[in-house]
Amino acid sequence: MTLHADSVPLREQILQRLAVLQPELVELDDDSAAHAGHAGAAGGGGHFSLMLVSPAFTGCSRIERHRRVYAALGELIPSHIHALSLRAYAPDEL
Template identity: 45%
Template sequence: MPDSGPIEGEIRQLLTDAFHPETLVVSNDSAMHSGHAGDDGSGESHFSVIIRADAFEGVSRLQRQRKVLAALGDIPGQRVHAFAIKALAPAEPLPENA
């Protein structure tokens, strides 16, 4: 895995601390958006996350997203332009791209 930037590392740490996930995939998608809206030139403007944890068992999709966003504080929407979330309970299958 290539070296991650400071925001990517912070995302990993915050989600690990909050959810103790069995699966956590943090993808920096910024290169795919180079020159587009929200690209601040930092190389850390667009992320996607796949997280599978007990905390999402029996919780609606909307509430799962709210939990993840709450754990990340000011990162989504303020320090990062775009943030996609796929939050799963342990029994749910991972997407093929995980």
Template identity: 45%
Template sequence: MHTPATGPVADQIAIRLNELLSPSRLQVVNESHHHAGHMGDDGTGETHFAVAIESPRFAGLNRVARQRLVNQALADLLATRIHALSIKATAPGE
């Protein structure tokens, strides 16, 4: 079972996605503990995340377009702090 992530990076993920995509549902899960000692682990415990997001902004968009919106919202974090991000993006009612 996953618990919601907390910490500076997880908080920034949630803040940015809430501000930019106005989700009706958002879950950010820190999966970094599964990757401790592996490539991309910088020792902070905040490098690998999974996001499940439902937003009206995704209506009519395909999977790739939805993931691009999420990636754009988190672009600087992906370039500097996040090594891996798993995205499940849906529109309401899906």
């Protein structure tokens, strides 16, 4: 059975897309409730905090790490993710 993307919760879509980075640790928090009434939250949310540890970030600058995450998330930004607070680390940085 194939699920349509709209039937998969946003949190699960995000985690599925981040799998391409082969993360060792993912902490994903939906902060949308704290932004109720904010213009960007008018569609029902989309504010997240993400901490990601991946060997894919070894030797990468902070900017390159963020680019890799944004590339993995694709069109979810900005269609479903309005704001993303991101912390990205290589395994040896913890």
